[in-house]
Amino acid sequence: MLDKAPNGKVSDLLGALDKALSAGEIEHAVDLFQADCYWRDLVTFTWNIKTMEGKDQVRDMLKARLADTKPSNWKIADGEDASEAGGIIESWIQFETEVARGFGHMRLKDGRIWTLLTTMSELKGHEEAVGFDRPMGAKHGAERNRTTWKEDREAEAAELGYSRQPYCVIVGGGQGGIALGARLRQLNVPTIIVEKNERPGDSWRRRYKSLCLHDPVWYDHLPYLPFPRNWPVFSPKDKIGDWLEMYTKVMELNYWGSTECKKASYDEKNREWTVVVERDGKEIVLKPKQLVLATGMSAKPNIPKFEGMDIFKGDQHHSSKHPGPDKYKNKKAVVIGSNNSAHDICAALWEAGADVTMVQRSTTHIVKSDSLMELGLAALYSEQAVQSGMTTAKADLIFASLPYKILHEFQIPVYNAIRERDADFYKRLEKAGFLLDYGDDDSGLFMKYLRRGSGYYIDVGASELVANGSIKLKSGVDVKKLTEDSVILSDGTELPADVVVYATGYGSMNGWAADLISREVADKVGKVWGLGSNTTKDPGPWEGEQRNMWKPTQQEALWFHGGNLHQSRFCRFS
Ligand SMILES: Cc1cc2nc3c(=O)[nH]c(=O)nc-3n(C[C@H](O)[C@H](O)[C@H](O)COP(=O)(O)OP(=O)(O)OC[C@H]3O[C@@H](n4cnc5c(N)ncnc54)[C@H](O)[C@@H]3O)c2cc1C
Numbered sequence: 001m002l003d004k005a006p007n008g009k010v011s012d013l014l015g016a017l018d019k020a021l022s023a024g025e026i027e028h029a030v031d032l033f034q035a036d037c038y039w040r041d042l043v044t045f046t047w048n049i050k051t052m053e054g055k056d057q058v059r060d061m062l063k064a065r066l067a068d069t070k071p072s073n074w075k076i077a078d079g080e081d082a083s084e085a086g087g088i089i090e091s092w093i094q095f096e097t098e099v100a101r102g103f104g105h106m107r108l109k110d111g112r113i114w115t116l117l118t119t120m121s122e123l124k125g126h127e128e129a130v131g132f133d134r135p136m137g138a139k140h141g142a143e144r145n146r147t148t149w150k151e152d153r154e155a156e157a158a159e160l161g162y163s164r165q166p167y168c169v170i171v172g173g174g175q176g177g178i179a180l181g182a183r184l185r186q187l188n189v190p191t192i193i194v195e196k197n198e199r200p201g202d203s204w205r206r207r208y209k210s211l212c213l214h215d216p217v218w219y220d221h222l223p224y225l226p227f228p229r230n231w232p233v234f235s236p237k238d239k240i241g242d243w244l245e246m247y248t249k250v251m252e253l254n255y256w257g258s259t260e261c262k263k264a265s266y267d268e269k270n271r272e273w274t275v276v277v278e279r280d281g282k283e284i285v286l287k288p289k290q291l292v293l294a295t296g297m298s299a300k301p302n303i304p305k306f307e308g309m310d311i312f313k314g315d316q317h318h319s320s321k322h323p324g325p326d327k328y329k330n331k332k333a334v335v336i337g338s339n340n341s342a343h344d345i346c347a348a349l350w351e352a353g354a355d356v357t358m359v360q361r362s363t364t365h366i367v368k369s370d371s372l373m374e375l376g377l378a379a380l381y382s383e384q385a386v387q388s389g390m391t392t393a394k395a396d397l398i399f400a401s402l403p404y405k406i407l408h409e410f411q412i413p414v415y416n417a418i419r420e421r422d423a424d425f426y427k428r429l430e431k432a433g434f435l436l437d438y439g440d441d442d443s444g445l446f447m448k449y450l451r452r453g454s455g456y457y458i459d460v461g462a463s464e465l466v467a468n469g470s471i472k473l474k475s476g477v478d479v480k481k482l483t484e485d486s487v488i489l490s491d492g493t494e495l496p497a498d499v500v501v502y503a504t505g506y507g508s509m510n511g512w513a514a515d516l517i518s519r520e521v522a523d524k525v526g527k528v529w530g531l532g533s534n535t536t537k538d539p540g541p542w543e544g545e546q547r548n549m550w551k552p553t554q555q556e557a558l559w560f561h562g563g564n565l566h567q568s569r570f571c572r573f574s
Pocket of ligand 1: 171175194207211262566
């Protein structure tokens with residue numbers, strides 16, 4: 001039998017919140033929150049992505065936004081029941097504002113709000129055409145000179161960007177640009193995605209040959225169109241490329257492949273961008289109102305500068321340009337770096353019969369894929385979760401309901417359990433000389449990803465090769481210089497090399513703003529990504545959200561979109 005007591009408690013609280021907010025009694029509303037409360041708002045109240053931490057910030061936000069927002073009808077979400085465990089009552093909630101319908105999640109502790117998530121489901125009057133409102137497709141009846149769907153699509157493709165300007169231009173047609181484009185298409189916002197590669201999915205296809213996604217299928221669905229039930233757990237890169245290409249087509253996106261954005265500038269007076277692109281060799285000037293840089297957080301290679309790179313006679317390239325291992329059989333390979341790409345490339349080179357040395361310059365967090373799946377993700381993103389009724393939408397919202405300020409507290413026990421479970425594995429790696437870390441505060445992979453987007457490997461087999469010496473390891477050293485045929489390390493070791501791979505990561509997306517717009521705009525916007533946690537490579541001040549991602553920036557009408565497939569799906573706000 002369902003326990004109705006939590007429902008009663010949540011309804012009472014929502015009733016009190018509704019009453020206080022409707023009456024503009026901000027102090028009464030604030031009284032309903034715990035002292036250590038968090039209110040995470042995705043667009044609904046703030047038209048931004050913001051977490052209010054503590055009662056003072058909740059009060060300030062309400063003072064600034066309540067009169068405009070006019071929230072009402074707070075209640076337990078239709079068809080849902082609140083639940084109670086470990087002294088915390090949780091519930092899905094719904095509410096309205098003057099312009100939108102909202103959905104959210106609430107946790108109560110000692111009868112007061114501990115965490116509150118408010119998200120905008122839809123704008124009133126701009127609902128997506130789904131379900132009962134889906135398009136008819138066919139035009140029944142008889143009509144002279146009628147056009148077909150195909151003719152309409154061709155006409156749109158011929159005019160958009162030429163005789164009619166798009167409202168939005170998205171630069172970068174990887175999964176980020178594509179997922180956002182799909183959302184804007186559903187909202188009837190005229191949008192062009194410009195992509196310098198020829199076909200959607202090419203950013204995955206062009207990566208090293210052995211790459212398969214490190215995240216599992218349940219975490220990776222695209223919006224509107226989930227993967228079929230027979231889709232592999234870890235998508236091979238070319239397969240994900242094909243899926244993106246198919247998706248772009250069936251979601252009817254205006255996707256300009258083989259088109260490079262050359263530069264963009266904003267006219268503050270007309271509030272309009274001038275975006276210069278080269279499409280199939282011809283320059284075209286677009287004049288959108290909004291510009292999104294979805295140019296990839298793993299797309300601007302960090303290429304190190306080492307003495308002697310100009311005289312090295314073998315192959316040398318950044319990991320993003322690594323062609324695969326085939327031509328390196330029996331060759332000597334040196335891979336600089338020790339994160340995901342370095343491990344994947346070392347393993348593939350070893351499989352192909354190369355003599356491989358990994359150069360580890362700083363500590364790396366390693367987590368075995370099956371441990372991560374079982375202990376880190378299974379509750380929300382796994383076949384068991386699906387079987388027990390968890391939907392992708394709910395999993396995303398539960399995930400989003402945990403404020404970044406305290407997320408590490410939920411992560412630390414997970415990684416402690418993983419360390420215990422895989423203690424022998426970690427011991428063997430250390431014995432081989434591998435320098436491990438678990439994040440500055442032992443909070444593991446996900447926090448490293450959110451804070452700095454680097455510094456880890458999800459082990460799918462390469463670690464065993466490191467542990468048993470098949471992949472040779474030089475750790476705690478840097479590269480001093482290259483000679484014509486070797487790499488000399490800071491401890492004086494000389495590694496003979498036919499090929500050197502720089503698996504040295506990627507630069508901030510902010511660099512794209514500098515390249516395409518100006519240094520001034522890039523500086524005005526500031527760093528992109530990171531939380532401001534004051535941990536390694538994530539300097540403060542504390543932001544409480546991902547810096548400049550998916551939300552308004554200091555440059556009017558300029559947006560950044562990207563991240564992993566989960567984020568591309570969930571953070572497609574408009
Ligand atoms: C080795 C590796 C493994 C990864 N594994 C995973 C994983 O398992 N799961 C996961 O979710 N993510 C993974 N990632 C992260 C991955 O980068 C992103 O998930 C994904 O590629 C990001 O998509 P995106 O659309 O933001 O950027 P990208 O896919 O990088 O797309 C950006 C696009 O912008 C285009 N572009 C750039 N500048 C211009 C310009 N001036 N004009 C026109 N086009 C331009 C580029 O050609 C590119 O196609 C991995 C990344 C790497 C490098």
